Amino acid sequence: MVDVPNQPTPTTGDRPTRARRRAAEGPFDLIVGSVWRFFASVRVAIWMIGFLTLLTLIGTLRGSVVPEHIGEAVPALQPLVDAWYGWNTFGSGLYAATMAMIAIGIIIGGMLNRIPGLWATIVRPTITTTRGFLRGTAPHATTQADTPVQALLADLTQTLKRRRYRVVTEQVGEDVHVYADRNRWGKLGTFPFHIALVMVVIGGILVTQFGFRDLQFVVAEGQTVAVGNDSDLSVRLNRFTDVYYADGTPAEYRSDVTVFDGDDELVSGSVQPNHPLEAGGVTLYQSGFGYNVSLLVTDRVGNELYTGAVTLGEYQASDNPDAPAGLLAVPGTNYTLNIIASDRDPENQPELDTMGLASQEIYIQARSPDFPGTVTPTAVITPNQPTNFGDLVVTFQRYGTYSVLQIAYYPALWLFGAAAVLGVGGLIAIFYFPHRRIRAIVSPVGANRSALLIAPLARRDWSGKRDFVLLLEAFRDATGTAVTIRDEPDRSAGPASIA
């Protein structure tokens, strides 16, 4: 990781070599070891994320005109373009497999494999360092003061603490080695962030496996309809309201509904575009609306066959395509009623309206295999006038409104919520609380003088170096001692060596 090249590692004699470790492993360990190393590698991670990026681009372009243009420009590629449009990238096994691989990589390489190293950096940092290492660092700084070691150390510690550094020291002979860092917990930000990514993947799997989404849940005013999909919920539409701007564009639609769990009333509330209603784990969205007619259908002796609303608008009447029409298969009979309502907008294309229904009238045609050919009974009826159609008696009760809702059930939604919080929190920790580290050696120079040699662990880290320079400026201002900051490694001291 980042800090390895910054600090010479003392080699100890009794560490098993890689070859000896290999020899001690069985084939199973070898495989596990290789898999682990594969997923632990950031290089592999980059390739995997890069591959997912590429797939995402391919899938995105499917929804654009870009492949089409490619096909026009290079006709030889046309078969490829067709295959491209035909391939549901985001639903493909390849896409899912890549995400799964990345999730495993995140768990192994982004998290587990890093715990020991991070733990050491955060909790048990190496305190001792070498002069050669410090001098070999760019930038590094030196100063001398007319005070004993402990006084200089106290000044340095004070400056560091004021800047929220934790300071730990270790006496090595006459020298005091200093390790100071701040935001050491910020390093851990990659954990919540990477965990959040895994949570999103798991949540996505749960939603696709167990969630449902009903895009056409139709419920008429006054009616109660079961949600289905293995749930005990049902929804009653109490009232539907629509309001328009002067130019006819819709300003507001609203469904006032009551949601039941079995027979228990759960929630009463309203559903509007952008304002869904949540109840019993499902979410209701406003999607559309339309008109219906309430009918009572009986047989000739008065036995009720059907009572309720028939939605209009799902069919077009050939006689007036402009008018809403609907169908009712009468239960328990082989009759189908074709229903055509009056034209809601007679101004629009009046030439199409060959029926001329008044606003409170409907047209009904009863079809049945029992009425072959042209003898189909038809009639225009007005409200509350029972009318005979073959064996049936139909009473048109009133016009009504129905609402089209979407009902969605997303399991484990909290996973996504938690992931959002963890992810953003993690990013803030990583980016805005960067781990800054400083090493120093304070040593006596003669009886009452002391010297400071200090450097940041900030290889190729411009901001870290800048912080270091600012820190030393603060130190200089606080103590009045002159500080020499060198931008280059001090080669005169020879190569970095263990002093």
Add this chain to the structure above:
Amino acid sequence: MDTLVRLSFYFFTATTLALIGATICYIAFGVGFLRIARGQVQTAGGQGMTSSVTSLGTGPAPLAFGRFATTLGWFAVLFQGMAVLFRFSATRHGPTNMYDFSLIFVFALALIYMLMERYYRVRQVGAIVIPVALLMALYIWSLPAWMREVNPVIPALQSAPIMWFHVGSAIAAYAAFSVAFGAAVLYLIGERKRFTWLPSADLLDDLGYRSVTIGFPLLTMTLILGAIWANDAWGAYWQWDPKETAALFLWLVYGVYLHTRTLRGIRGRGSAWILIVGFFAMLFVYYGNYLFDGLHAYGGV
């Protein structure tokens, strides 16, 4: 047109003029630096040059250009801030079309760049970033005038606060990525040829990274807020709609970038190339409305 809308437009015109001036000055500054740097090599033998060059001090004519450039840059931020403010006081809803988006883009780009300039005390990156802001402003001029008019929005876009933050954070992220692009271009130029007027490679690398540390969390917020908003508007958090997946694509590109920085060997040049790819990916996402059909295909393009 309503007075506020017109005022906003006048301020935007002022921004454009400021950006034209700033572009000239930043480029003159860069080119001038080239000359000074050469001159110094001849006279002073290069010693101590980098420190005198990277400070924003006073000095000969090119440095005066630099000061003009910075002043004009801040003017652009101020004017564009007013343009955005008046615009949205007039519309009373979030940005809905390319005109609105691009007004915010120019503001965010100028602001983020100027803050970076202040923090890093280098102006050279402005020679790349400020022309990008100017091009964006010229794009706004190329848009048809009816886009400036204020219309009621379609119901799916009415969820104002979320929509504001969703779109606003996306555009701010794009602006941050554009600043990173400027740093990456200079980094790669510096790799090829060690021009003395360039800031140090570490500084440019850091500037690019810092820009991404602004852009990446903002883009993450965009995706999160977008999902929440999509759910309110269309009843699904994520539908693999092209505009959604385009944003995901961009996010992944910068995900790759962030990992390259922990690897020696890729860090530096490799990272800079990814920032350049990321910039073009960002333009693709930004102008994606022209290419996609899908739920996001409104917005007057």
